[in-house]
Amino acid sequence: MSRFEESAPARGGFSYDLCKRNEMLMQKGLKPSSYLKTGTTIVGLVFQDGVILGADTRATEGPIVADKNCEKIHYMAPNIYCCGAGTAADTEAVTDMVSSQLKLHRFHTGRESRVVTALTLLKSHLFSYQGHVSAALVLGGVDVTGPHLHTIYPHGSTDTLPFATMGSGSLAAMAIFESKYREGLTRDEGVKLVAEAICSGIFNDLGSGSNVDVCVITKGKREYLRNYMLPNPRTYVSEKGYSFSKKTEVLLTKITPLRELVEVIEGGDAMEE
Amino acid sequence: MDPAKTIPLEGRTDDLLRFGIHGVKSDIIEPHPLQSARRSAKQTQDEMKKKILSNTYGAAFPMKMEMDRQILSKFQRPPGAVPSSFVGLEAFTGTMEEFGFEDYLNDPRESESYRPVDMHHGMEVRLGLSKGPPCPSFM
Numbered sequence: 584m585s586r587f588e589e590s591a592p593a594r595g596g597f598s599y600d601l602c603k604r605n606e607m608l609m610q611k612g613l614k615p616s617s618y619l620k621t622g623t624t625i626v627g628l629v630f631q632d633g634v635i636l637g638a639d640t641r642a643t644e645g646p647i648v649a650d651k652n653c654e655k656i657h658y659m660a661p662n663i664y665c666c667g668a669g670t671a672a673d674t675e676a677v678t679d680m681v682s683s684q685l686k687l688h689r690f691h692t693g694r695e696s697r698v699v700t701a702l703t704l705l706k707s708h709l710f711s712y713q714g715h716v717s718a719a720l721v722l723g724g725v726d727v728t729g730p731h732l733h734t735i736y737p738h739g740s741t742d743t744l745p746f747a748t749m750g751s752g753s754l755a756a757m758a759i760f761e762s763k764y765r766e767g768l769t770r771d772e773g774v775k776l777v778a779e780a781i782c783s784g785i786f787n788d789l790g791s792g793s794n795v796d797v798c799v800i801t802k803g804k805r806e807y808l809r810n811y812m813l814p815n816p817r818t819y820v821s822e823k824g825y826s827f828s829k830k831t832e833v834l835l836t837k838i839t840p841l842r843e844l845v846e847v848i849e850g851g852d853a854m855e856e
Numbered sequence: 857m858d859p860a861k862t863i864p865l866e867g868r869t870d871d872l873l874r875f876g877i878h879g880v881k882s883d884i885i886e887p888h889p890l891q892s893a894r895r896s897a898k899q900t901q902d903e904m905k906k907k908i909l910s911n912t913y914g915a916a917f918p919m920k921m922e923m924d925r926q927i928l929s930k931f932q933r934p935p936g937a938v939p940s941s942f943v944g945l946e947a948f949t950g951t952m953e954e955f956g957f958e959d960y961l962n963d964p965r966e967s968e969s970y971r972p973v974d975m976h977h978g979m980e981v982r983l984g985l986s987k988g989p990p991c992p993s994f995m
Binding site: 596597598599600602603606676680683684687691711712713715 | 886887888889890891893894897953954955956957958961962
């Protein structure tokens with residue numbers, strides 16, 4: 584058995600080679616480089632037909648706004664979406680990885696993914712990294728058992744709720760939910776409530792800002808309303824106007840569809856030797 | 857006692873010319889607390905699964921599985937440029953269906969200090985003539 588481990592190839596993934604060097608540098612006084620966080624407001628709620636997720640679109644790097652229009656609602660499966668708060672790279676990498684695992688699982692079982700599957704995969708992954716992967720997530724989706732909404736904390740604990748908020752603006756958004764949420768909301772009421780909660784986070788929290796993204800998931804359908812509301816428009820307009828010197832001419836309007844290179848043959852023979 | 861942290865008394869994994877001077881401190885003090893946790897996590901999970909199986913199906917079943925696993929892990933290519941693909945072993949242990957960061961991030965073959973395995977040294981390690989990892993971790 585030990586022989587096998589010696590001849591197995593070196594695996595990728597996290598590498599701890601530079602940890603000692605970083606420790607030594609920090610002891611000598613070097614400040615650690617700041618990373619992109621999504622000090623953010625993410626919310627989710629369950630309405631009568633499904634789940635609505637909402638997020639703001641600001642990514643901060645210390646006191647600087649690094650991305651004015653980033654996407655915080657990540658795709659996990661056609662019926663499951665996940666909002667992420669915390670370190671931007673961590674949330675994106677974790678959600679991408681679990682989305683690939685869900686796809687493999689779908690190929691293996693031949694069924695639609697369930698929200699609890701995504702929840703268990705995320706939770707066991709985050710717990711095994713003991714909180715060093717700082718990703719706080721709001722996971723929502725609709726599967727055969729109905730609509731589900733869960734929150735996942737960076738250390739791996741989870742919660743199942745009818746409405747949830749996470750991120751630095753979570754208290755501002757939770758105030759709106761606690762006062763206005765009720766069971767059996769219609770789609771328009773739900774979207775309006777989610778947009779209100781995100782706006783409350785945008786205007787009252789420094790780490791959240793820019794626009795509102797909303798995602799509505801119902802049985803068999805999902806709508807990703809990117810930039811549903813733009814409450815912070817750029818007001819700068821050049822007085823002189825913009826002059827484009829060269830006029831662009833349309834020479835030809837013809838669409839040539841690309842030829843399919845792969846032919847799918849139904850009922851063909853398996854590879855013949 | 858964690859076996860990775862004890863200093864073996866007989867035979868040191870050093871070959872000054874190949875691996876450089878062996879520092880004792882680097883063996884004992886782990887650079888990051890996650891390293892030992894991640895290394896032992898898979899082992900403890902496998903052991904727990906084996907215990908559950910033996911409680912459910914009797915002691916013979918996990919023993920047979922272990923024998924199958926050992927047989928499958930013996931099918932390897934000789935050490936060298938082409939790495940062994942443990943297709944049977946991966947299908948048996950279910951590793952083939954797993955997907956993690958190590959599959960697409962930080963591929964060691966794409967690192968800037970990649971050093972291909974020395975075939976002769978790898979064969980000596982496998983036969984027990986030399987000690988030490990087949991490939992050193994630095995250039």
